[in-house]
Amino acid sequence: MTRKRIVIVGATSAIAEQCARLWVAQSPVDLVLVARNVNKASVIASDLKARSPDSVIEVLQTDFLDAVAIKKLVDTITQDRVVDIALIAHGSLPNQKGCEQDLELNQSTLQLNAISPVLFAEAFAMHMEKTNSGTLALIGSVAGDRGRKSNYVYGAAKGLVTRYAQGLQHRFANTGIKVVLIKPGPTDTPMTSHLKKSGANLASLDCVAEEIVSSIESGKRVLYTPKKWSVIMMIIRHLPHFVFKRLEI
């Protein structure tokens, strides 16, 4: 049986790493880990290889903000073999107040969380269209459903990802390509460790990753994980402004 070929962009993200662990536990896979920090990605690769000696694991690096470099990388990855799953998982949660005061932080947040994922996704879409197969999964966020004062720069970036994913889904409707948009609620990862200290209720990484892997398998269009966020965000999205403006969120 041929191994599934899975590419993870942003492989050092805690959610991405947990998904990778679940994939290699299911069966041996061909895994390509694309990361900014090659040292960390290599350690992750060693871990995955130890867990699944029959898997083939490759670590690649590129400039996540350079369209030319991204295209070149994806061309290399897709040159000889098809990609069954591409998971675009990178991101960085900035300090909102910082973004309000420092335009450079604002800019880099938008670039890394909005523009970069779109460029990777579009590059993979080009290749998947040729073979009319594959699943493209993007990690958005519940923060992208409505801008709110505590987190709107990150939220705006994730909102862009949502809009983009919708477009791709429309483009690939009735084809062999599946586009999965994942919207995690706050999850227990290093990204949110500062939230944990103030007592926030964070979802377990294991549960979130399991739901992501399962949705990618089924090709579910939009996943809110944990599932309760689908109801919570529906309410949040529909609150009239005169109510929403009073919320301290």
Add this chain to the structure above:
Amino acid sequence: MQHANEICWPQDVSNHMTQSLCQPINSTLAFGMGRSYGDSCLAVSDQVLLMRGMDRMLSANWEDGVIHAHAGLTLDQLINITLPQGWFLPVTPGTRFVTLGGAVANDVHGKNHHSMGTFGRHVSKLTLFRSVEGEVTCSADQQPDLFAATVGGLGLTGVILSVELQLQRVISNQINQRCIKFGNLEEFFALSEQYSSSNEYSVAWIDCLARNKKTGRGHYLLGNHAKQGALHAMKKTRIKMPFDPSVSMINKATLKSFNALYYHRQIRKDIQSLVRYDSFFYPLDAISGWNKMYGKQGFQQYQCVIPDDSAREVILAILNEISRSGTGSFLAVLKQFGNLPSPGILSFPMSGATLALDFPQREPENMRLFEKLDALVHEARGRLYPAKDAHMSAVHFQRAYPNWQRVENLRDPRLLSRFWQRVTQ
């Protein structure tokens, strides 16, 4: 209440150890799964480095069974990875929810101490982070003093970053188990003499409330890895404690009847069966939150070891004291340790008999009982287990572990536990 700083990468350790820590005590401590019963895992500063996120395998040689992994990996996670490859832990404590770092720091032992010694015997290399030197590697050949101080060293010589471990080959995930009912302590020692050297695993559950001729009655359990069967690891199928009792469910009345029922549940004297590894090694792990059975007050562990030459008399004396007090638990475990030396300066096991009990928290009764038990233990030149301890006095600790100063000399100035502060003053 311990405040956790989450560690996912070795760099996180160096960041935390080299920045200024909370005032007024400028120290911390690595924290794994927190399964130590007392205060050996509690930092004096109440700031701990939570190591569970640093759980990666660094390498695995499936021909030789040598693995190298980050210290935050739990034994449970490790078994899930190694068992399908035909390898198992060389030594395992009674729970698999401890980290590699914790297993080394307490130099844990298991039901096979007589044949395999402690966990530390199978560790070939450690890497630690020390606040002055940075990352260091130690082993029996490389910085052997540091290695000896770190195995069983309660996390005080540095934050353990990674552990290299030699696993044992297994062919199956099952254990051939034999359970023999015995009527008193003398019979336990006779069974132990007869069977332990020819079986990989041995341990006894005993009824600590039985008196007179029945003192020390119980079930003697033997185990050997089965030569055939599947190799898959078991996912956690845990049941949760269905409610949180506010008072202990274990009292004189319930204990006596429970123990009697439990002793007699095995009708035949000698039963052999094939069981899965998780039910042989980790029966308590199946009940999530078992400690809640003791109610809000909780419980206190008492684990001692008595050297061979006086084990029979002293264990009998201890059991008599306990049954007189009317307190005790149904988790009374008795085992004979072997004489395989451990590489750790503060390792607990010695050749002799070890007894482990849980007492529902009751003051001042427990304190009075422990004083009497401590006197018996120390007169016999035995000792208590730091991983289980919440009451050991400095005098007793320093007498039982006369080389403790060697560990103190190598202790990282940025690491200090409440236990260590208590026993070294």
